[in-house]
Amino acid sequence: MTPHMLEVRNLTKTFGGGRALFGGRRHMVTAVDRVSLALRPGETLAVVGESGSGKSTLARMLVGLEKPTAGEMMIAGRDADELRRQGPRAFGKIVQYVFQDPVASLNPRKTIGEILETPLRQLNRYDAEERRARMTELLDAVRMPADTLSRYPHEFSGGQAQRIAIARSLAAEAQILILDEPVSALDVSVQAQVLLLLQELKQSFGLSYLFISHDLAVVEAVSDRVAVMRSGRLVEEAPVDALFSNPQDPYTRQLISSAPKVHKR
Numbered sequence: 001m002t003p004h005m006l007e008v009r010n011l012t013k014t015f016g017g018g019r020a021l022f023g024g025r026r027h028m029v030t031a032v033d034r035v036s037l038a039l040r041p042g043e044t045l046a047v048v049g050e051s052g053s054g055k056s057t058l059a060r061m062l063v064g065l066e067k068p069t070a071g072e073m074m075i076a077g078r079d080a081d082e083l084r085r086q087g088p089r090a091f092g093k094i095v096q097y098v099f100q101d102p103v104a105s106l107n108p109r110k111t112i113g114e115i116l117e118t119p120l121r122q123l124n125r126y127d128a129e130e131r132r133a134r135m136t137e138l139l140d141a142v143r144m145p146a147d148t149l150s151r152y153p154h155e156f157s158g159g160q161a162q163r164i165a166i167a168r169s170l171a172a173e174a175q176i177l178i179l180d181e182p183v184s185a186l187d188v189s190v191q192a193q194v195l196l197l198l199q200e201l202k203q204s205f206g207l208s209y210l211f212i213s214h215d216l217a218v219v220e221a222v223s224d225r226v227a228v229m230r231s232g233r234l235v236e237e238a239p240v241d242a243l244f245s246n247p248q249d250p251y252t253r254q255l256i257s258s259a260p261k262v263h264k265r
């Protein structure tokens with residue numbers, strides 16, 4: 001049986017709980033509360049919820065930016081910590097994180113060529129000429145011209161920078177992209193183009209997506225399954241059509257009815 005691309009069981013993250021100041025009460029926040037989820041090969045699983053529901057904390061734990069308080073995380077059938085201990089190269093070949101703010105996620109002091117070359121070098125498979133050819137191919141895959149390589153991140157718009165950040169994830173040959181609000185910072189007219197590109201790349205590169213978003217219209221357009229979070233808890237999980245046509249949880253119903261652009265069924 002093919003293992004799940006990602007699987008979390010009872011994943012929990014509690015912040016705070018250090019020594020209380022001035023004898024006051026310790027303030028603890030359970031950002032993620034016993035969440036269990038699985039991402040299947042080739043699918044887009046959206047995680048939705050309002051601000052503060054714990055979506056980003058979940059994603060950050062998966063890539064090792066936060067340490068879980070409790071629970072299990074498996075990536076491609078292997079324990080996530082064990083995989084991470086093998087180093088960034090082994091981990092990056094499986095999972096890449098795409099941030100909400102694309103310009104900030106690219107090193108301002110490096111050219112796009114230098115940024116894309118780093119993961120290619122880490123693969124230890126290409127010589128300089130092959131790396132150059134591969135970078136041009138990757139830019140082509142995200143619809144950016146070859147002269148992008150000699151330019152710097154600040155020279156690009158948000159949409160272009162997000163395409164470049166996606167190309168960097170592809171350069172690492174990741175199988176799973178964790179897309180954390182990947183179009184929220186972009187103009188509405190640009191959002192659709194980037195979403196369409198992500199759909200295409202998923203097919204051509206055989207990717208699986210964990211798609212974090214608060215925007216139900218976006219989620220409806222891109223996902224296969226949807227998990228709804230509220231105050232750190234998973235309240236409902238269903239295939240996208242079932243979730244929008246027949247939401248089971250009162251909170252999901254409320255989210256759908258208050259979303260302006262969602263296709264009401």
Ligand SMILES: Nc1ncnc2c1ncn2[C@@H]1O[C@H](COP(=O)(O)OP(=O)(O)OP(=O)(O)O)[C@@H](O)[C@H]1O
Nearest residue numbers: 015016029031049050051052053054055056057058
């Ligand atoms: N480093 C931290 N220290 C303390 N509390 C945190 C930390 N990171 C997140 N939290 C808290 O955890 C909860 C969940 O936050 P999180 O950012 O995961 O939610 P989110 O659904 O991604 O929201 P947003 O869409 O606004 O980013 C919030 O109450 C937040 O204040």
